[in-house]
Amino acid sequence: MQENDTIIRPKGHHLTEIERGEIASLHLLGFSNRKIAHAVGVCPQTINNEIRRGTVRQVKKVNGKQYFSNDYYPDTAQLRYDTLRKQCHRPSKFNRVKQFLSYFVEQFKQGWSPDIIAGRSRVDGLFFKDEMVSTTTLYKYIDEQRLEIRNIDLTDKMNRSTKLHVSKKHKRLLGRSIEERPESADLREDFGDFEIDTIVGKRNGHESVVLTLIERKSRFEIMRLIDGRDADSVDYAMEEIKHNYGHIINSITADNGPEFANLDSVMSGVSDVYFAHPYTSSERGTNEAHNRMIRRDLPKGLSLDSIAPDLVSSIESKLNDMPRKLLNYKTPRELFTSFCGV
Structure with missing residues (x-):
């Protein structure tokens, strides 16, 4: 009756240490490679290769004579297998993307986020x-301290605002309510709708401030000291x-x-002016997001009397030249x- 050589082992499955012990026992008992293969559940060629790779030439002395076996x-065989497995592993992804990681660190220092x-x-x-890794892997490398960047450097990761902004109705609006603003402006469908704000350094009432205007669709920023x-x-x-x-x-x-008390009259004949509800900064979300980025260079408490207009211009350029996921x-x-057609 012909032996059944059907292989039940999944393709790509390697011999285990226990199976190598079984092969050794059957080989010592004189079983043929084909019978050993049938018992272990592999093809005969696998056994041929395994025995060849795990065979050691032994020298024995009996009554002063040398015998070889x-x-x-x-x-x-297991040691040889483990050694080969280590040698055949792909090189570390980290080592293969070092040029990208150097670029990443350089751009991060310019204020760009990992995702950007x-x-x-x-x-x-x-x-x-x-030659690159994903945003998730970049954060993983930072968590593992494999880069010179640390988690504390990740402003957006460390500072998450969960404040609920509640509108207070007792303060009078300076002009037309944001509720009258066209829906196209709300949805950022049209180019040319701006948000305006001021950034304060020291809150003593008589220091310089930074005036900011942001175009809602492109996120282009205009800053003036x-x-x-x-x-x-x-x-x-x-x-x-x-x-x-x-x-x-x-x-x-x-x-x-x-x-902004005179803004409506200053812009008369040029553009419409709308005012958000009092104490509802979330209605000017673009302004709020950009102000947080500006605060990285102009932190609260810094006297803005001590800075030059050139610094404000450089911050403006940095933000306008920073790619955005959105x-x-x-x-x-x-x-x-x-959008300007320039």
């Missing part, structure tokens, strides 16, 4: 796919901004701070320029 040792760096690299084709948080200072800066950008400004949304990894400047 070739014996299969499962421990030797990975996403923009893919969009621009700066690296081949196997002004003399104070008062209506006259804002009006003066807005005259210059109106001269340079008035042709593209369709609307401006502000809060009810006294510095912009499909384009930069605000790229979108702003395309």
